[in-house]
Amino acid sequence: MLAALGLGYLLGSVPFGLILTRLTGAGDLRAIGSGNIGATNVLRTGRKGLAAATLLLDLGKGFAAAWLGRLFAPDFVALAGGAAVIGHCFPLWLRFRGGKGVATLMGVSLGFAVAIGGVYAAVWLGMLALTRLSSLSGMTAAVAAPIAAWLLGYPAYAPVLAALAVLVLWLHRANIGRLIAGTEPKVGSKT
Template sequence: MECGVETLLPLVVGYVLGSVPFGLILTRLTGAGDLRAIGSGNIGATNVLRTGKKGLAAATLLLDLGKGLAAVLIVRHVWPGAEALAALAAVLGHCFPVWLRFKGGKGVATLMGVSLALAWPIGLVYAVTWLGVLFLSRISSLGGMSAAVVAPVAAAVLGYAPYVPVLALLALLVLYLHRENIARLRAGTEPKVGSRK
């Protein structure tokens, strides 16, 4: 029973923290409207940027990252060894929040947060990859997907093998949630950062 509780509670903590829709909350509080009716309808920072409010987009990015970071660090402190469960649940919470009928974001910023919390070198590689690809391509989805794919590879190479399975699973989730972006990338129609489409 105790083992079951120690598995369930980290999942609950991770999911609840991850499911807080900061992008939606911030845009509503600042009068920017319902984010789900803007641009792609996504609740993440890239879509917040389409409102024209760069500061709001930056805040959304940091908060989405922060909730993933917090989920893993809290669980590591209370239930040492269960941080991978919290990482998984936090990203799932962001992507499938019960409060929004399981229609959330695509997990890129929250995955960066959990990567940093699991092991900062993994998070550093994630951040450099994301920002580097974004800088070169100006395509947010390409940067995010590249970072997600690199994370489990970085974990394996840098000696964090226990985190490879969860990061690989989350990378697959991020790719799946970006399937429409992938189709647009192949067609050459994926919008670049700053576009309101």
């Protein structure tokens, strides 16, 4: 159990957005836009390829945590996946100030079951296409994941996915305030 938690946390805590922006000369991502280390904030640097790479790498670390958990500690795969999202949101190396967990949670959902990840992706992309609001899309997808797990026959994953959805919502509390006020920036906005 401790190995699953440790592996998940360490994989999740790799700050790919920060690493990629520094390596490519875009500066410290924490001083740009929202200060978040995720793909949406990387997009605010104007580097779409870097944002896409961040999205894929953040998704990949969540998937890897769940997949490796299944391989080495099948009884604790949910803990490994959950720890990856926690590691992304609260990385030790960044004084526990990380991202909001949306892409990493999608990777974990895919690692739990392709069907759960498919629902997550469809909800995320569908909401993004409708609203161009990254925060709303991510929160909606996070809430859809435990429901999908339950309805698609993976009830063992529903509790951890529900807990992670609550975490994602909590980390988006400022976004929720801006959504209510109508001031939340849309994808492509520089703020």
